[in-house]
Amino acid sequence: xxxxxxxxxxxxxxxxxxxxxxxxxxxxxxxxxxxxxxxxxxxxxxxxxxxxxxxxxxxxxxxxxxxxxxxxxxxxxxxxxxxxxxxxxxxxxxxxxxxxxxxxxxxxxxxxxxxxxxxxxxxxxxxxxxxxxxxxxxxxxxxxxxxxxxxxxxxxxxxxxxxxxxxxxxxxxxxxxxxxxxxxxxxxxxxxxxxxxxxxxxxxxxxxxxxxxxxxxxxxxxxxxxxxxxxxxxxxxxxxxxxxx
Amino acid sequence: xxxxxxxxxxxxxxxxxxxxxxxxxxxxxxxxxxxxxxxxxxxxxxxxxxxxxxxxxxxxxxxxxxxxxxxxxxxxxxxxxxxxxxxxxxxxxxxxxxxxxxxxxxxxxxxxxxxxxxxxxxxxxxxxxxxxxxxxxxxxxxxxxxxxxxxxxxxxxxxxxxxxxxxxxxxxxxxxxxxxxxxxxxxxxxxxxxxxxxxxxxxxxxxxxxxxxxxxxxxxxxxxxxxxxxxxxxxxxxxxxxxxx
Numbered sequence: 263x264x265x266x267x268x269x270x271x272x273x274x275x276x277x278x279x280x281x282x283x284x285x286x287x288x289x290x291x292x293x294x295x296x297x298x299x300x301x302x303x304x305x306x307x308x309x310x311x312x313x314x315x316x317x318x319x320x321x322x323x324x325x326x327x328x329x330x331x332x333x334x335x336x337x338x339x340x341x342x343x344x345x346x347x348x349x350x351x352x353x354x355x356x357x358x359x360x361x362x363x364x365x366x367x368x369x370x371x372x373x374x375x376x377x378x379x380x381x382x383x384x385x386x387x388x389x390x391x392x393x394x395x396x397x398x399x400x401x402x403x404x405x406x407x408x409x410x411x412x413x414x415x416x417x418x419x420x421x422x423x424x425x426x427x428x429x430x431x432x433x434x435x436x437x438x439x440x441x442x443x444x445x446x447x448x449x450x451x452x453x454x455x456x457x458x459x460x461x462x463x464x465x466x467x468x469x470x471x472x473x474x475x476x477x478x479x480x481x482x483x484x485x486x487x488x489x490x491x492x493x494x495x496x497x498x499x500x501x502x503x504x505x506x507x
Numbered sequence: 508x509x510x511x512x513x514x515x516x517x518x519x520x521x522x523x524x525x526x527x528x529x530x531x532x533x534x535x536x537x538x539x540x541x542x543x544x545x546x547x548x549x550x551x552x553x554x555x556x557x558x559x560x561x562x563x564x565x566x567x568x569x570x571x572x573x574x575x576x577x578x579x580x581x582x583x584x585x586x587x588x589x590x591x592x593x594x595x596x597x598x599x600x601x602x603x604x605x606x607x608x609x610x611x612x613x614x615x616x617x618x619x620x621x622x623x624x625x626x627x628x629x630x631x632x633x634x635x636x637x638x639x640x641x642x643x644x645x646x647x648x649x650x651x652x653x654x655x656x657x658x659x660x661x662x663x664x665x666x667x668x669x670x671x672x673x674x675x676x677x678x679x680x681x682x683x684x685x686x687x688x689x690x691x692x693x694x695x696x697x698x699x700x701x702x703x704x705x706x707x708x709x710x711x712x713x714x715x716x717x718x719x720x721x722x723x724x725x726x727x728x729x730x731x732x733x734x735x736x737x738x739x740x741x742x743x744x745x746x747x748x749x750x751x752x
Binding site for chain 1: 522525526529532533536549551552558561562565566569570572573574575578592593634635638639643694697698701702705706708710711712714715720
């Protein structure tokens with residue numbers, strides 16, 4: 263396997279914060295619009311789920327055609343997607359191939375916790391726009407959280423001995439502890455809050471008007487309560503499979 | 508026809524600046540990738556154009572299904588899109604219905620002028636990601652520029668007499684002059700540059716690191732050279748049709 267440079271990995275994770283924050287700010291301009299999350303409320307052809315999921319599924323069908331999900335850092339929310347119409351790329355093997363995919367949980371926490379934290383309650387009728395923003399938010403969250411696989415691989419390589427032992431023991435708690443760096447995490451929450459405060463502020467001709475489109479503290483909380491814990495679960499799941507095969 | 512509140516219209520135009528700037532910043536993280544703009548270079552089924560256009564076309568097919576282009580503020584880049592699968596909405600008539608659609612020119616100036624102004628030259632292989640960002644940029648630009656119809660309608664109503672006369676004369680130059688407010692435009696360029704400087708800056712744990720993801724001056728220039736002039740053309744075209752029917 264090829265080695266992923268730790269600086270490169272760190273830069274990608276940091277850059278994904280912008281993508282996530284921009285996507286959440288865009289979604290937050292529309293109201294919650296609960297109608298688009300109620301399965302069957304807006305009947306869609308050959309699809310049982312809700313309107314937002316329909317748009318996500320059909321977008322994934324299109325992106326699958328152009329080979330999105332053959333990339334090791336992309337994970338679809340839906341199964342049975344079309345086969346790519348573009349020729350296969352042999353990506354360099356940087357992580358072990360696994361079937362780990364936590365998108366079901368991402369979809370669920372997005373609807374239950376993230377949307378209510380960023381959107382005004384209510385129905386403004388902007389269903390298509392809201393669902394289009396949902397697709398961008400979910401794709402950005404999914405990429406960030408599944409990057410846990412790359413993070414785990416990099417940490418594993420930095421200390422083969424220690425990880426080898428606790429992985430063989432199947433000791434989830436020990437692996438989680440070994441992966442956790444409270445200082446690094448505190449830095450992420452601080453940086454993310456600063457970014458949300460900068461990118462989410464309203465700007466007038468004469469400068470900052472001191473209004474935030476989304477609460478910077480809420481964005482830091484979304485990272486602390488959902489994104490980072492779920493990323494670490496992906497890391498643990500990945501390491502438990504690391505010595506197989 | 509219903510009347511569009513001038514404050515509401517102004518707020519929407521200002522909010523669209525964020526959407527455009529966020530989309531351009533997202534596109535700028537990838538290199539230019541000229542391959543995706545060369546027709547036929549990546550062969551796509553039943554499609555003669557380039558890869559980026561293919562993704563735009565197929566995205567429009569999906570969005571047409573969920574009724575995007577029945578909204579008076581949405582304009583597709585492609586023709587012969589599928590019919591909506593959702594029931595028709597009767598939007599309140601705020602502007603006259605016209606066939607004005609300058610998306611061909613938006614697509615052309617995006618590829619010729621905007622992309623080279625924001626992306627590093629080169630090919631990083633991120634074709635799918637780049638084309639996905641292109642869709643977001645083009646949809647945001649198209650909405651902003653075609654909002655010229657709403658702007659024109661509002662200005663027309665503020666001075667029926669003056670506009671009526673020059674419209675009946677078919678005097679494009681006089682209409683353009685009547686629509687132009689150099690102070691307002693200078694304010695837009697100033698605000699857009701400030702926004703690009705704020706939303707495009709890199710933020711570290713300890714604060715601003717003084718690096719811009721895109722040049723704020725380039726964003727102001729894109730507004731000054733392309734977005735505003737083309738918006739004003741839409742305004743003139745709209746007013747020339749305003750008294751018909």
